[in-house]
Amino acid sequence: MVNVANDRGLRDVELPSAAAAASPAVRELVAGLSLERLLALPSLAGVRVATTAPDVSAGAGAVLTRASLLGAPQASVPPCAGHLVVVPADVLARHEAQGHDVVAALASAGAGALLVTGVPAATADELEATRERAALHGIPLLLLDGGEPDAVVTEVLGALLDQQTAILARVDEAHRILVDVVLAGGGLEDLCERLAGFLGGAAMVTSTDGRVLAEAGSEQALTAAHALDCFDRTGRLVTEREAVGTRPPGTPVSGRALVRIVAGGLGHGLLAAFVQDRSLTADDVHLLERAATVAALAITKEQAVSAVESKYRAEFLRDALAGRAGAPAEALLHAAALGWDIDRPLVVVVAETYEDDEHTTRTSEEVTDLQQRFSRAWSRAMAVRDPRAPVMGFSQEVVALFAVPGDADTDTVMRSVGEVVRVVRGDGGGGRRTFSTGVSRPVESPADLPRAYEEALSAVSVGRQLNGDGSVAHFDQLGIYRLLALxxxxxxxxxxxxxxxxxxxxxxxxxxxxxxxxxxxxxxxxxxxxxxxxxxxxxxxxxxxxxxxxxxxxxxxxxxxxxxxxxxxxxxxxxxxxx
Missing domain, CATH: 1.10.10.2840 (PucR C-terminal helix-turn-helix domain)
Known part of the structure; x- marks a missing residue:
């Protein structure tokens, strides 16, 4: 759409647009062209920058999304945010003769720049008052000797349409490439690697509360990203205070952007991008949103595979904790086939939530989602510490088998468990379930796992009675309380x-x-x-x-x-x- 003049001021005329067939979100997010690029158009040859916005250099930083002609002074100036407003010098003079402050009106309407045509260099001083008002209101003022206003608007419109077409083509191509990555068997790491290449920085996928699940980019880009104030000391992205979408250009946070990963009405995490040498634009954010749909595809695919694997793993671990896993040699082989290593000294750790799911006001879907997130948080924290350690969620508890040195004392074991508990609990991480933790004595054989499981259950129960919710207790630290709990x-x-x-x-x-x-x-x-x-x-x-x-x-x-x-x-x- 472009605005052309008539006797009543500005008039909208529908024109074909590359974004017209796209969704409203696409049309709103397509970025414009910088004033610097527009000044290179043939119809603007010889243009002079009389004044610039106070926050840009030589007016080149202004971004324009439309072009419009300012007509006769009988009508008020309509909203023209981001417009390059073109006005012939004689029309501007008629406005001023009738006492209209055109510059103030355009500033109020959100204009991006004002171009006055038909201003020879010899008469430029006659517009000194206009120049001063433009400087006061922060609107770049451009002067052109001669020039056809209609030709200028038409050519600017063409450049903007070309820009929109290129942006949409870029986003579509990137989306196709990202979908091909997932369909070819790639995961979140591959997705982040492609996205980091598109944007020239770092890309990350995090859980809903900011735990980094996958990341890619150059070592320099990743180091710079993790040094930002949006990460806490544990490496978690503090999503509670990070806005989703675009950031104001030129601000310290404009080089990063976050979008939500949603599938089936459920949030699966966040997709984040970080660049160092520029601000992420609205079309970059749109690319991120398209990538987030692909990330949702990758996550749901992984969840489908994981659901089947988890069923068999949960059945085996439940049998092992109940003493039904068969002979120790058979249990070791079965665990190895599931990707677990239990042929080493282990302690059983039980993390038990204390929300009463049977009498809660939450819906069953909300309870299930919370417990799944709780289980995933433990799985991710343990995967960093020991990828071959068994971890499974059961009802209101998560059971993990920690590998410990054979000669480890109780204090050493508790420090190790406490580190993982702190990661799972997070520093203000959103969506975490409150829980207490119990730790068993070390065992050397799968045959001893049932005894260790009972010890961990006793530790979590008595520890909560002694120290309240959120306690971490070792069976050997219970003392006489073990007997009293019986x-x-x-x-x-x-x-x-x-x-x-x-x-x-x-x-x-x-x-x-x-x-x-x-x-x-x-x-x-x-x-x-x-x-x-x-x-x-x-x-x-x-x-x-x-x-x-x-x-x-x-x-x-x-x-x-x-x-x-x-x-x-x-x-x-x-x-x-x-x-």
Missing amino acids: VPDSADLRRFVEEALGPLADDDVPEHADLRTTLSILIDTNMNVAETARLLFFHYNTLRYRIAKLERMLGPFTTDPQLRLKLALALKVHQMRGI
Whole structure:
């Protein structure tokens, strides 16, 4: 479409466009031409740049998407965002004679540049007031000696149509190439490699919460991308504060763009592009959107294959944890056929969500999607650490078999597990399910996996009772709590605590919590009054007064070892949540 003049000002005329058959999204995203390229057109030969926009050099940075003629002064200026507005010098003079501020009106309407034709160099000074107003409003002002306004508009229109045609052809060709990559068996890495080549930078596919699944580009481009502030210290793309789509040109973030990968109404992740030497334009973003549809095809294809493989893997791991995987030699061979290595020292790790899926307000589809994302997060984190480690999701838990050195102590194992837990939990990562984690003792044979699985389940259950949601507990760290957790009726434990601690069993009085702390440290220090006073920062006599008060409430525990044992157990039970 182009605007031509008549007696009423600007008039729209429908003209053929290469983008006319495309969707509205395509028409909106097709980029225009820079003013610098338009100035090279034959009809603009000899044009003079009288003033430039304050944020561009010599006016060359302005991007124009339309061309229009400014007609007689009887009508107001319509919206003309991105237009090269062409006006003959005599028409401009008629506007000014009637008191119209043409430059201000065009700036308000969003014009990209103003071209005045019929302005010989000798008379250019007569437009000094117009030049000053153009500089004030930030509109590039161009002067042309002679020139046919209609010819200028027609030629600019032709150049823009050629540009649109080239952009659409480029996007279609890129889309065809990307589809061929996937149909030929390529994955997300191949897709990113092609896309990085098209854009001249780096390309990445991430999960919905920013975990990088695939990336490609030169080493320099990838290093520069990961150094940006949009990545956190774990290497996650912080999607919560990253906008999707184009960025304003010239801003620090204009060299990166993100689009969503969607298939079947579900989000499968994000496709991101990063370039260093330019801003990503609207047509680059459109190319990314076309590539995202191809990425969705690749992801759904991988998910279909993975679903079949996961079924057999889940059945085997469930059998192995239940002791039904056959002889150890058979289990090792079966695991190897599934791509797993269990012929080494292992610990069983259980990550259990504590959302009550049976009584949740979420739909069953939402619960399933959350659990699948939770399982995938563990699989990806483990794949980085150990690609041949078994990881599977079951109902509200994920089970992983961690390989550990044969001589690893508990602290070493917990540090290793804790690193993966932190990756899965993420730093504010969106969409993660809250969970607690339990770790078993090391096992040497597949025959011992059922015992290790029970240990991990005990660790996750007792750890949550002791430390609350989000705990990470090792079976060897449970101590006496392992035995207490075996008591099937929590009501019996509550009665035991109430009988042993009496009024200290509740917090109706604020002092009760302090007295329980004093009693616990006294028992832990084997009734060493001086050491307890030091640990509690009490004066010795103050602590003696507290001990006397405790004995009046609980009995002579300082001299009765059986009573001390009873009180110690009651304090341990009191620490357990849910009792």
